[in-house]
Amino acid sequence: MSGRTLFEKIWDDHVVTGDDPALLYVDLHLVHEVTSPQAFSGLEHSGRTVRRPDLTLATVDHAIPTTARSLGIRDPQSKKQVDTLKANTERHGITYFGLDDPRQGIVHVVGPENGYTQPGKVIVCGDSHTSTHGAFGALAFGIGTSEVEHVLATQSLWQKKPKTMAVEFDGPLPHGVTAKDLILGMIAQLGVGGGIGHVIEYRGEAIRALTMEERMTICNMSIEGGARAGMIAPDETTFAYVEGRPQAPTGAEWDTAVEYWSGLGSDADATFDTTHHIDAANLVPHVSWGVNPGQTAPITSAVPDPAQFDDPIERDSVARALQYMDLRPGTPFVEIPVQHVFLGSCTNGRIEDLRLAAKILAGKKVASGVSAVAVPGSMQVKAQAEAEGLAQVFEDAGFSWREAGCSSCLAMNDDVIPAGERVASTSNRNFEGRQGRGARTHLVSPAMAAAAAVAGHLVDVRDWS
């Protein structure tokens, strides 16, 4: 028998019954306000209860304001949704990081920073960016509301075994190129549907050298390549990050856990259904130009011409994208002006992201005509950024410094980009209307976003450092 992959080991260790589909046990269920109300009401309608409230954690992030908490939630429907989550968690005995809790934040920032996210766990959440937690060597994926209800009731899920895909990032990451560029570069190469039906394991020299937060950025965007889950084998970097966090094991249990976690990496003779190679050593910063994350290219290049594409469906999709984005083929990316900059999200709203952006912004000002907003991924990230003086750097540069939440990434709150305006955004999706009806999104790294804010147009941040 050949060896097993990281994915297969976690899968095997969580099968309650069945083979394919198997009933998988869920170690951690993360819950937020938008995809859970119908699940709780369905549960109650059927006279069922939450099986393991102790393995369930709830917070609010999607539709909440990022202005001062004391102002409350203006939108009555969003307020009702948040109140509903609070009531549901109270009724079922679920830990809840509410709007006034210092641990509140984007669910995919909160889980890791409080030590809930650990290697080897099966983690689910009614949110497609649950793939983020795979950075720890966990099997983590997004689910719909019916599945949320299923997990609440049974702490398990029926799953067909996905295929496995290895993506090898060869060589070291060059100076000025970030984790965001690695994952954008990969999606540009594989396409938004490239990972359908697969779980990706990110491997190779460039991956091993990444910090945990950078690994989270990579795994976060697995779903943008079509893969429900992405994972990275746990190592010393992982253990060092988890150790000492509130929910991390301690004492003898820590040692037992680390021993188990250390054996989770794919065996040397394990095989994957598909393997791709990405030339990390020659990557440059990337920027999206279209209306899905696969429509992305190196910042050193120019807006593509639909005529370059052989496939008629793709040609049509590129033409439609350029029309929505109001871009002309051949325009160098560095000449594209931006009116907005959004720094934040579960992709790039962590302390290292803020540090990276602040380094670029120190002593500089946001260009006139540019509205720039920095939204920390959690209230703990916010507190740390303030303690480190980063918040001051942002404010001195002319950024609006906000409370934690998903904010402009999906613009469910008031942080909406106006129609026809262009935003350099550190978020994960450039779908039509995602950041506001008619808004035009360019996905970039935090460093690229900060540089664009100062320049007033897209720039190659490598020219700045």
Add this chain to the structure above:
Amino acid sequence: MKPVSLVRGTMVPLPRSDVDTDQIIPKQFLTRIERTGYGEFLFYDWARTEEGEPSSDFFVHDPKRQGAKVLVAGRNFGCGSSREHAVWAIQDWGFDAVIAPSFGDIFRNNCVNVGLLTVELPDEDVARLQEMAQNPGVVVTVDLEQQVVVADDYVFEFDVDPGVKERLLKGLDPIGLTLLEVEAISRFESTRPAWLS
């Protein structure tokens, strides 16, 4: 859940690839706590003029397309966000089946859970159906039992997971089924390492 076995009705062609769930149901409709009433918001932005008025240029408000039962979409349909609201909106508008060359993984699971039939067919078969669907009067039959799509003289066979097929045909409640395994779940829980509590 209502059993699903045969869907028969007219088609709507949507020949675009990578249609994401943000298009199917934009975020401003996700703050509701109900499970119904999303049909009128289906493809909200695409179904409206720049001024925000309903437009009959897109099928949602096109009188000729009302009552259609089958959406014939492009590759990677339903990619992106996990919002089940997208499936509720499609179903609520009136569709009982979606045919496409491929689907987003989470979207497809969501469809199974609410009884919206998804059928995967090769690119060329989908293209053929989209061509036929240009005529709003052409009727298609999607037969889950026989695993065929029939339109005019064409018969397209499709694959479906046997477990999914049984659940859809019988309209089984997945949570009720899983709760039959409650002893196995309890047994599994007793073997979990202490640090997972």
